[in-house]
Amino acid sequence: MASAVAILLLALVPLLPRALADGDPAALVGLPGESILVLALLCLLPWRLARGVLATGFAIVVVVAILLAGIDAGYRSALDIPFDPLEWPQLGDAFGVLEGSVGAGAARGVIVLLALVAVGLVLVLSFAALRVGTALRRRVRGQTMIAAFIAAWTVIALTGSQLAGQPAAPTASVQAIGESVDHAADGLAAAAELSRQIATDPYRDAPRSDLLTALQGKDVVFAFVESYGRVAVEGDGFSDGVRQVLRDGEAQLRVDGYTSRTAFLTSPTFGGLSWLAHSTFHTGLWVDRQTLYSKVMRSGRLTLSAAFGEAGWRTVGVIPSNTEPWPLGASFYRWDTMLDVNDLGYRGPRFGYARVPDQYTWTYVDDQVLADDSRPIMAEVDLVSSHSPWTPLPELVPSSDVDDSSVYEAQFARGESATELWQDPERVRRAYAASIEYSLGATFAFLHERDDPDLVLVVLGDHQPMAAVSGRDAGHDVPISIIAKDPAVFESIEGWQWPDGMLPDADAPVWPMSAFRDRFLDAFSAR
Incomplete structure (x- = not known):
């Protein structure tokens, strides 16, 4: 035997x-x-x-x-x-x-x-x-x-x-x-190619006084919505609510005097590894591996945050998922101020992976970050309520209740466990869509509350959700929108040919995420 x-x-x-x-x-x-x-x-x-x-x-x-x-x-x-x-x-x-x-x-x-x-x-x-x-x-x-x-x-x-x-x-x-x-x-070969790209940065020797001149005096916020992928607006059977939130939000933006344009970026990652997408977006380099990320972090590559800092903005990184100091925020991204979960004052429950509800994060940014009028602010805001496992989920509350932790305690108690939710793939997809609806709804609520003619907001996804939601061979595209009141902002990007509105057209332009840094700097800088 x-x-x-x-x-x-x-x-x-x-x-x-x-x-x-x-x-x-x-x-x-x-x-x-x-x-x-x-x-x-x-x-x-x-x-x-x-x-x-x-x-x-x-x-x-x-x-x-x-x-x-x-x-x-x-x-x-x-x-x-x-x-x-x-x-x-x-x-x-x-x-x-x-x-x-x-x-x-x-x-x-x-x-x-x-x-x-x-x-x-x-x-x-x-x-x-x-x-x-x-x-x-x-x-x-x-x-x-x-x-x-x-x-x-x-x-x-x-x-x-x-x-x-x-x-x-x-x-x-x-x-x-x-x-x-x-x-x-393959990773070693990609690292060698990355070294060549780092050495030939077209903005390495650009005069810093020429950078971002068309945005002088404006607060510029880049908001990454976790897992906000193309499937969120084109998914079969679960995207109707997301599309409706985008339509309703766009209508409210117009009433409030905002204009928006939307297209797609192709993320270097899928289902996770958000920091690879962030570094790709900031550096203009295709960073799809951890080894490449480590190499980029040791380089002196000009990031969008560093460009804004050198052009006179106060730069702030708002990263609610971080629980302890992150040295790379200062050494590489060169944020003047880094805010993690310990700095935001949130006292409510932790919603799955997300430690802070996005609506609370936006309220903190509005009240504490953008309230500083000593010089213009450039901020990155990470919205993480749409991170898997998508349960329990927070819900939008009146602005007067955002700081009330008891509100979130009740919401948390109503949620189900990830073990229960993930027994049904269809419910998982619906929960994912609900999380995106919440994150986008919180963003529109922030814009409605903030009447700022000099605010420029760039909202984008970091990557598609995992294959359990996206499906096989779903691609890596994520929506990206630019929202502002000043028509001059959109005159600067007229050549991009991004369609109007918050709901991206199926045939909207698609750029590699690594192309954004240079095109953004080209559009808004003197050179």
């Missing part, structure tokens, strides 16, 4: 990387080349210690391949990108999202369970290899069987035979590790 289980483990476990990558149980059918090779070597090695080391090494390679394939499948499903092993620190951010969704205790339990499974799999797989290898080694007929298996595997591999639509003689574990090495090599 034990030998039969050992044979079954050697036949199935090395094929798991292929099954995870394809999402197809049929990939578990075939002759795994790794198992045949290790059994042949175990038959040939005369030293017991060497056989033990070989079996353990084989098991570790297979388990590492399973982990890499699993992580890669998760990245492709949630983020629409392959996993680059050089970007392993990102796994800590993934843990942060899991912790925000299910709680710290449950998240740690998941990690401990995965670690125990990985260690246990190494032990049982190495034991299985030793047991079967020993049985074959002790029998002349067993060694003949291994030779026959090697010959059969070689013929099947060379002829490209298939079973259930899959290669019949796979090396799935080796292939998974090889693909990870390729992803790492």
